[in-house]
Amino acid sequence: MAEILVLVEHADGTVKKVTTELLTLARRLGEPAAVFIGSGADAALEKLAEFGATKVYVADGAQYTDYVVAPKAEVLAKVVADAAPAAVLVASTAEGKETGARLAVKIGSGIITDAVDVSPDLVATQSVFGGATVVKSRVSRGVPVITVRPNSVAPEAAPAAAAKVDVAVELSPAATAAKVTGRTVAERSGRPELTEAAIVVSGGRGVGGPDGFGVVEELADVLGAAVGASRAATDAGWYPHQFQVGQTGKTVSPQLYVANGISGAIQHRAGMQTSKTIVVVNKDPEAPIFEIADFGVVGDLHQVVPQLTEEVRKRKG
Amino acid sequence: MNIVVCVKQVPDSWAEKKLNPSDSTLDRDSVDAVMNELDEYAVEEALVLQEAHGGEVTILTMGPEKAGETIRKALSMGADKGVHVVDAGLHGSDAVATSAVLAKALGTLEWDLVIFGIESTDARMSVVPAMVAERLGSPQLSFATKVDVADSTVTIQRQTEYGFDTVEAKTPAVVSVVEKINEPRYPSFKGIMAAKKKPVTTLTLADLGLGADEVGLAGSWSAVDEFAARPPRQAGSVVKDEGDGGVKIAEYLAGQKFI
Numbered sequence: 334m335a336e337i338l339v340l341v342e343h344a345d346g347t348v349k350k351v352t353t354e355l356l357t358l359a360r361r362l363g364e365p366a367a368v369f370i371g372s373g374a375d376a377a378l379e380k381l382a383e384f385g386a387t388k389v390y391v392a393d394g395a396q397y398t399d400y401v402v403a404p405k406a407e408v409l410a411k412v413v414a415d416a417a418p419a420a421v422l423v424a425s426t427a428e429g430k431e432t433g434a435r436l437a438v439k440i441g442s443g444i445i446t447d448a449v450d451v452s453p454d455l456v457a458t459q460s461v462f463g464g465a466t467v468v469k470s471r472v473s474r475g476v477p478v479i480t481v482r483p484n485s486v487a488p489e490a491a492p493a494a495a496a497k498v499d500v501a502v503e504l505s506p507a508a509t510a511a512k513v514t515g516r517t518v519a520e521r522s523g524r525p526e527l528t529e530a531a532i533v534v535s536g537g538r539g540v541g542g543p544d545g546f547g548v549v550e551e552l553a554d555v556l557g558a559a560v561g562a563s564r565a566a567t568d569a570g571w572y573p574h575q576f577q578v579g580q581t582g583k584t585v586s587p588q589l590y591v592a593n594g595i596s597g598a599i600q601h602r603a604g605m606q607t608s609k610t611i612v613v614v615n616k617d618p619e620a621p622i623f624e625i626a627d628f629g630v631v632g633d634l635h636q637v638v639p640q641l642t643e644e645v646r647k648r649k650g
Numbered sequence: 651m652n653i654v655v656c657v658k659q660v661p662d663s664w665a666e667k668k669l670n671p672s673d674s675t676l677d678r679d680s681v682d683a684v685m686n687e688l689d690e691y692a693v694e695e696a697l698v699l700q701e702a703h704g705g706e707v708t709i710l711t712m713g714p715e716k717a718g719e720t721i722r723k724a725l726s727m728g729a730d731k732g733v734h735v736v737d738a739g740l741h742g743s744d745a746v747a748t749s750a751v752l753a754k755a756l757g758t759l760e761w762d763l764v765i766f767g768i769e770s771t772d773a774r775m776s777v778v779p780a781m782v783a784e785r786l787g788s789p790q791l792s793f794a795t796k797v798d799v800a801d802s803t804v805t806i807q808r809q810t811e812y813g814f815d816t817v818e819a820k821t822p823a824v825v826s827v828v829e830k831i832n833e834p835r836y837p838s839f840k841g842i843m844a845a846k847k848k849p850v851t852t853l854t855l856a857d858l859g860l861g862a863d864e865v866g867l868a869g870s871w872s873a874v875d876e877f878a879a880r881p882p883r884q885a886g887s888v889v890k891d892e893g894d895g896g897v898k899i900a901e902y903l904a905g906q907k908f909i
């Protein structure tokens with residue numbers, strides 16, 4: 334059976350949930366082999382083994398991570414040349430898509446982005462136009478490069494060997510032309526990651542100010558949810574940009590999305606419309622967000638949300 | 651400093667979009683066409699950099715005849731000239747094919763920076779800038795929330811999953827900008843009048859030395875097998891808060907087994 338390469342998303346060896354999803358998906362398509370770039374591979378091996386990686390290609394070295402995406406694409410291209418895989422799966426994050434894009438051009442392959450499923454014959458399912466249309470596409474040339482959205486597949490453990498294979502690549506001058514000279518990591522909140530969370534609680538302009546996000550965060554915390562924000566809220570500086578949901582923010586597809594004080598502009602809906610269940614709190618009964626609500630309350634979020642938080646707390650005991 | 655801005659004409663994002671049943675490409679005739687909103691920020695950034703560093707701003711677009719309107723809009727914002735790649739053979743080009751055409755066209759122009767938007771609101775792939783950088787062998791300074799140029803060094807703040815990176819490269823470089831970077835200007839009446847006289851060159855596939863099999867539906871390395879409209883979401887229930895709105899939601903969530 335041919336290998337299916339999965340590019341590992343990790344923070345210093347801590348493997349992201351999306352990678353366990355991609356390995357689960359890869360098992361249905363062939364023999365999953367992980368590609369780990371950066372430091373901390375040894376810490377990652379256990380998790381990669383747990384989710385079925387038969388092999389783990391490791392490229393460890395600062396030269397692979399100190400430049401904008403191009404070195405990662407060169408490492409992947411080398412592994413593709415050596416292992417002749419049937420497909421390459423990458424997480425559909427901003428950087429994942431760029432890495433996949435460069436890889437596709439490098440190896441002369443087609444690319445499909447934002448897949449929500451891939452069948453054993455490598456047909457990818459995409460959900461486009463804000464979830465209104467389902468498209469099935471296929472790469473018609475080369476080794477398919479497919480980027481898959483987080484939360485598309487339920488991760489299932491299936492232990493495998495995760496045999497480590499070291500990879501070293503002589504990077505081209507072009508790959509090291511854009512150097513990262515500084516890295517600013519925003520404070521981590523201890524909440525689940527936005528794109529991975531089963532529940533997302535979001536706030537918009539209706540929250541009223543940075544302090545207003547307190548009620549949103551409290552609800553998120555009793556539900557074990559991630560916090561999201563509309564662009565109006567991030568642009569106003571009420572909440573950091575990396576929590577923006579929508580066309581120019583993150584795409585989320587949780588089991589439950591709770592929108593508070595968000596009107597439901599098309600650009601916001603583009604990032605959350607495929608959520609399984611949508612709950613809305615908005616004081617304007619005409620707000621377009623109600624059109625996609627499974628359950629909505631017309632009211633002031635400063636009354637409704639704290640009451641909801643309290644009630645959830647009570648019920649959870 | 652000379653700058654080329656890549657802009658795309660797209661269907662208005664407020665319009666309902668459909669695919670053509672015959673070849674699964676976007677039905678562009680049924681909706682109004684506008685400049686990709688996210689490319690307005692790229693045009694604005696080029697004009698701001700030009701104000702500081704001089705040089706010329708050229709608008710590059712690949713698309714049907716009608717896409718010339720989008721070049722005019724950018725010229726009316728203040729850009730100097732346009733290049734329009736237009737050819738019947740381009741219909742149905744995917745991102746890989748588009749990047750091949752743009753890279754070839756960029757090869758015919760003089761530039762220190764190429765600036766892209768972050769995503770086209772119709773394709774929504776966010777891959778073309780990285781592909782063009784790959785093809786040109788130029789540094790990729792993408793997802794910029796800030797761009798600074800000093801001599802021949804470009805420094806950007808790159809938006810990341812975890813915060814931001816500072817990234818540095820020498821020109822010529824490929825830049826893409828996010829919508830947080832600036833506030834695009836509106837064309838003035840004077841700008842609109844001036845745009846009518848600004849030069850726009852058209853290029854065909856033959857001009858670029860590209861064969862018909864390298865672009866369009868034939869040269870695209872991904873293909874749509876089938877598509878279907880998803881049944882619209884079932885209308886949910888909406889209640890007015892009578893002092894118990896929070897409790898009502900909690901009941902709903904309990905019924906759905908979320909709590």
Ligand SMILES: Cc1cc2nc3c(=O)[nH]c(=O)nc-3n(C[C@H](O)[C@H](O)[C@H](O)COP(=O)(O)OP(=O)(O)OC[C@H]3O[C@@H](n4cnc5c(N)ncnc54)[C@H](O)[C@@H]3O)c2cc1C
Pocket residue numbers: 536537538539540562563564565566577578579580581582583593594595596597598599600601604614615616617620632633634635687688829
């Ligand atoms: C190119 C481009 C890209 C964009 N990308 C994104 C994106 O990625 N994500 C995104 O979100 N937007 C995006 N937008 C912006 C989008 O068009 C909207 O402007 C934005 O989503 C509005 O945010 P909002 O719903 O929080 O604010 P508003 O539209 O102002 O809505 C606020 C809502 O809060 C309600 N409200 C007010 N007070 C209360 C209260 N006390 N209790 C309950 N409800 C209350 C109001 O009734 C209203 O419905 C983009 C726009 C453009 C042009």
Ligand SMILES: Nc1ncnc2c1ncn2[C@@H]1O[C@H](COP(=O)(O)O)[C@@H](O)[C@H]1O
Pocket residue numbers: 656657658659686688689692710711712713745748752765766767768769770771773774775776777778779
């Ligand atoms: N046909 C085109 N002509 C010119 N620029 C384009 C074209 N398609 C995409 N682009 C540029 O590439 C960016 C990203 O597009 P995409 O990868 O399709 O989401 C856009 O914001 C534009 O700057």
